[in-house]
Structures are given as C-alpha cells and as structure tokens.
Amino acid sequence: MSLLPSLLTSVAITCLVWLVAVFQPNIAIASDMPIVERVNKTILIKELPVEHKRQAVAQQKKSSDNFKFENVQIAGISQNISLNKVPTLWNDFNDNKTLQNSLKRNPSKVFVYYRDFSSSYESAMVSIGYDAKNVKSKANVINLPTSRFSSLLNKGRYNDIELKQAWQKIDYRKRILAVVEVHYLNTDNTVNSTEIFVSYN
Amino acid sequence: MEFLTQAFSTDEIWWLESWLDDWFLVIAFGLFLLELVRYAVKKQFSKNLLGDSIANYVTLVIFIGIVALVALTYAGVFFYVYDTFRIVELPITPWTILCCVILADLAYYWEHRFLHSNGLAWATHTVHHSSPHFNISVAYRHGPLDWLFPLFFHLPLAILGFNPFIIFLSEVIVQLFQTLLHTETIKKFPKPIEAVFNTPSHHRVHHATNRKYLDKNYAGILIIWDRMFGTFAREEEPVRYGVFPRINSINPIKIFFSGFIKLGEQVIKAPTWSYRLNLLIKPPKWAWEQEQKNKHI
Ligand SMILES: [Zn+2]
Numbered sequence: 001m002s003l004l005p006s007l008l009t010s011v012a013i014t015c016l017v018w019l020v021a022v023f024q025p026n027i028a029i030a031s032d033m034p035i036v037e038r039v040n041k042t043i044l045i046k047e048l049p050v051e052h053k054r055q056a057v058a059q060q061k062k063s064s065d066n067f068k069f070e071n072v073q074i075a076g077i078s079q080n081i082s083l084n085k086v087p088t089l090w091n092d093f094n095d096n097k098t099l100q101n102s103l104k105r106n107p108s109k110v111f112v113y114y115r116d117f118s119s120s121y122e123s124a125m126v127s128i129g130y131d132a133k134n135v136k137s138k139a140n141v142i143n144l145p146t147s148r149f150s151s152l153l154n155k156g157r158y159n160d161i162e163l164k165q166a167w168q169k170i171d172y173r174k175r176i177l178a179v180v181e182v183h184y185l186n187t188d189n190t191v192n193s194t195e196i197f198v199s200y201n
Numbered sequence: 202m203e204f205l206t207q208a209f210s211t212d213e214i215w216w217l218e219s220w221l222d223d224w225f226l227v228i229a230f231g232l233f234l235l236e237l238v239r240y241a242v243k244k245q246f247s248k249n250l251l252g253d254s255i256a257n258y259v260t261l262v263i264f265i266g267i268v269a270l271v272a273l274t275y276a277g278v279f280f281y282v283y284d285t286f287r288i289v290e291l292p293i294t295p296w297t298i299l300c301c302v303i304l305a306d307l308a309y310y311w312e313h314r315f316l317h318s319n320g321l322a323w324a325t326h327t328v329h330h331s332s333p334h335f336n337i338s339v340a341y342r343h344g345p346l347d348w349l350f351p352l353f354f355h356l357p358l359a360i361l362g363f364n365p366f367i368i369f370l371s372e373v374i375v376q377l378f379q380t381l382l383h384t385e386t387i388k389k390f391p392k393p394i395e396a397v398f399n400t401p402s403h404h405r406v407h408h409a410t411n412r413k414y415l416d417k418n419y420a421g422i423l424i425i426w427d428r429m430f431g432t433f434a435r436e437e438e439p440v441r442y443g444v445f446p447r448i449n450s451i452n453p454i455k456i457f458f459s460g461f462i463k464l465g466e467q468v469i470k471a472p473t474w475s476y477r478l479n480l481l482i483k484p485p486k487w488a489w490e491q492e493q494k495n496k497h498i
Binding site for chain 1: 205208210290291292296300307357429431
C-alpha cells in the first residue's frame with residue numbers, strides 16, 4: 001500500500017477500534033441501570049452504629065479541604081423536599097422533556113446540589129441538573145456555591161452501600177452549607193462514577 | 202467478560218504503569234546478563250560489547266533525567282487536550298485499555314515510520330540504531346528528543362476520549378513489549394506468532410543496514426501494520442547492525458548527542474538554504490547520497 005491509502009486505512013481502523021471502545025458492554029456493578037434507579041437507592045441518610053460514625057468523622061478530617069467549584073452553573077429542576085423524596089425528583093428530572101431536549105450534546109455528568117437543610121436534616125432544597133454549558137435554555141440556571149468543599153467520596157464507581165456511607169462521613173455537628181454529588185455518565189447515560197463533596201458554614 | 206468492563210480508578214492505572222515500568226527494567230536486566238553469558242560461551246564477548254552495553258544504560262540514565270524535566274509538561278498537554286477537546290469520555294476499564302493499546306500500537310507504527318522519514322527526527326532516533334550490537338541493552342539506548350515525537354502521534358487518542366492515564370499506560374506497554382525483541386537469542390517463533398506479532402526476528406531486520414532490509418518493520422507489538430502498509434521484510438540473509446556513517450564510539454555522551462552533532466555539522470557546512478531545509482525534512486538517506494556524490498566530484 002502506498003502512503004495515502006495506508007494513512008486512510010489507519011484512520012478507518014482507528015474509527016473502528018474507537019467504536020468498539022465506545023460501545024463496550026456495560027455490565028459491571030449495576031451501572032447498566034438507568035441513572036434514576038441507581039441513584040434512587042443511594043441517597044437516604046440512615047443511622048449507622050456509633051463506631052462507624054466516629055471512624056467516618058476521623059476519616060473526613062484527613063480528607064482534603066480545598067476543592068472549589070469555579071463558576072459551575074447547573075441547569076435542571078429544584079424543589080424543597082424531604083430527603084426521602086429525592087427519588088421522585090430524579091423521576092421528574094428524567095421525565096423533563098424540555099430540559100432533555102435542550103441538551104446540546106450527550107451530557108457527561110449530572111450534579112445533585114443540596115442546601116438549606118432543615119434543622120433535623122430531614123429535608124433540604126435539592127437541585128438536579130446538567131452543566132449549564134451543555135444546555136441551550138438558560139432558564140432555571142443555578143450557581144453552585146464558590147465556598148470551599150471537602151471531598152466525602154473520591155471519584156470512582158461505588159455500590160449503594162458505599163454511597164450511603166459517604167453521607168455518613170458528614171460531620172453533622174457542624175452547620176452544613178451544601179452537599180454536591182457529581183455523577184459522571186457513560187455515553188449511554190448510565191452512571192460511570194460518582195464524587196461527593198460537602199461544604200460547611 | 203465481567204472483568205473486561207470492571208471500572209478502575211486513575212490511581213490504579215498509574216500504579217500499574219509504574220509497576221510494569223520498574224519491574225520490566227529489572228527483568229530485562231536479568232535477561233541481559235543471560236545474554237552476556239551466551240556471548241561468553243560463544244566466545245563473542247568483547248570489550249567493545251561490554252563498553253557499548255554500559256553506554257546504552259548510561260544513555261538511559263541521561264534520558265530519564267530529561268524525561269523528569271519534561272514529564273509534567275508532557276502530561277499537562279494530554280490533560281489539557283483531553284479536558285478541552287475530547288468528544289466522549291471512555292470509562293476506565295480493561296476493555297478500553299485493550300482498545301487503547303491497539304490504537305497506541307498503530308500510532309507507534311506511524312511515529313516510528315516518521316522518525317525514519319526525515320533528518321530532524323532521525324537525529325534523535327539514530328542513537329537507538331547506532332549500536333553495532335543487538336541485545337536487550339540496546340532497547341534502552343535513547344536519544345535526546347525520543348520523548349517529544351510520541352506526543353504528536355498519541356494526542357489524537359485524548360481527543361477520542363481515552364483518559365491520559367490509559368494512554369500513558371498503553372505507550373508503556375508498547376515500549377516494554379519491544380524491549381524484549383532486542384535479542385539474537387531467539388531465532389524464530391512458530392509461524393502464527395511471526396505472522397501477527399513483532400518478534401526478535403522482525404526487529405533485527407529493522408535494525409539492519411542490509412540494503413533489502415532498509416526502512417522495514419516499524420511495528421511495535423503487531424507486525425500486521427507493516428504487512429498491511431507494505432513496509433514488511435522477512436529475515437533471510439544475516440543481519441548487519443548499525444547506521445551509516447558508523448559512530449565507532451562507546452562514549453555515552455558522544456553516542457547520546459551523535460545525531461544532533463552530525464546534523465549540526467551538516468547544516469553548518471550546507472551550501473544553500475534549500476539544502477539546509479532538505480537536511481531536516483528529507484530522509485537521512487538523502488544527505489548520505491549528496492555526500493557520496495560530492496566525494497566523487
Ligand atoms: Zn527505528
């Protein structure tokens with residue numbers, strides 16, 4: 001083969017292998033569930049034994065305390081609701097045709113932003129949204145707070161129990177300003193990995 | 202099957218890459234000592250061989266020093282391109298790694314072919330080819346800019362959505378595979394292996410100065426690229442190693458900079474500016490032919 005056909009063949013092979021990578025089967029840990037089912041199962045705060053809580057607080061002290069969302073805006077839906085009802089909000093989010101249709105391209109992540117917690121931490125203002133840069137309509141855009149966040153959970157693929165435990169690492173003795181979950185998505189919109197941050201007053 | 206799509210963290214990929222890199226150096230050094238024993242038994246051991254091998258490892262040390270200086274910038278470029286221009290985000294799974302290794306191997310084929318195609322790139326790659334011997338220590342014989350050219354050929358992988366850590370791991374895998382090809386100990390593997398993979402036999406041909414072997418077998422892991430693109434040659438007649446002009450030195454500093462010193466001399470002595478440009482963009486054979494012509498005038 002002479003040079004030009006060789007180069008063209010190489011480009012074709014590259015596209016082919018890339019497609020194989022993009023459409024790889026997605027069977028590890030529950031990631032083939034749609035986002036809504038997967039996250040539904042994760043968020044609720046339940047009591048864990050005291051020892052767990054102590055460990056969690058100790059761990060959290062160790063974790064870094066210097067993450068900031070620089071000018072991140074999210075576009076989606078918000079509601080002041082009981083934390084038990086967050087799954088319903090996920091359903092609303094997924095069913096929101098206006099929002100889903102105004103996406104510029106396949107979203108790479110979904111943010112869940114919790115603030116204004118009630119004193120008992122049973123309810124909060126909760127927003128679920130995409131990065132606003134990715135959405136054509138600029139209605140209902142919310143800024144993530146620019147305060148310092150510490151990481152509750154490093155980016156990775158977690159099962160439901162691990163996600164629940166991350167919430168247990170919050171130091172509930174302090175006043176919580178916000179909790180942000182970042183769910184990274186595969187090209188087929190299933191969750192690839194998750195990261196959780198907390199910011200205290 | 203499940204294993205192939207298990208997600209990994211970038212930390213794990215980084216760990217795997219360093220682990221492979223370090224242990225391979227140790228294993229390769231062990232095999233090199235075995236090669237020395239074999240040379241001794243065959244009464245082919247010489248002072249020049251020993252000096253050349255030591256020089257090879259010294260160029261590795263200098264090269265690692267340079268890489269330490271540029272590594273952050275090199276990685277930074279990949280992360281910048283990945284963050285800014287990627288068209289999808291591929292998950293970090295063995296499946297993705299496998300695809301990336303295949304593409305990195307194809308990228309390596311073109312990078313390597315490029316290194317042989319012009320005077321500038323050849324000035325760094327000639328170092329790797331300049332040893333008159335062929336053993337595992339030659340795999341570690343590097344030139345000053347050997348880290349630079351891979352950048353351009355592997356960057357498209359970041360745009361395609363491969364995490365830079367996966368790209369670096371794939372580059373290392375392609376490199377390490379080739380390390381073990383630098384040996385005369387193994388004659389030929391069974392036919393199916395020789396058909397698909399790059400082997401010591403194929404790579405000896407690449408290091409040869411025999412006319413019929415010139416500019417052949419650029420492959421990293423898969424020899425199929427050479428077979429497909431018409432740059433394949435089978436090892437038939439015995440191979441003579443090295444480059445023209447011979448460098449006749451076991452001084453590692455001289456070896457390391459030999460390509461650029463030679464190129465510098467040629468550029469200074471060049472009669473015209475178009476000749477200078479040709480020195481940089483034409484294949485090394487061009488400069489050699491010009492010099493032969495001038496000798497006869
Ligand atoms: Zn070469």
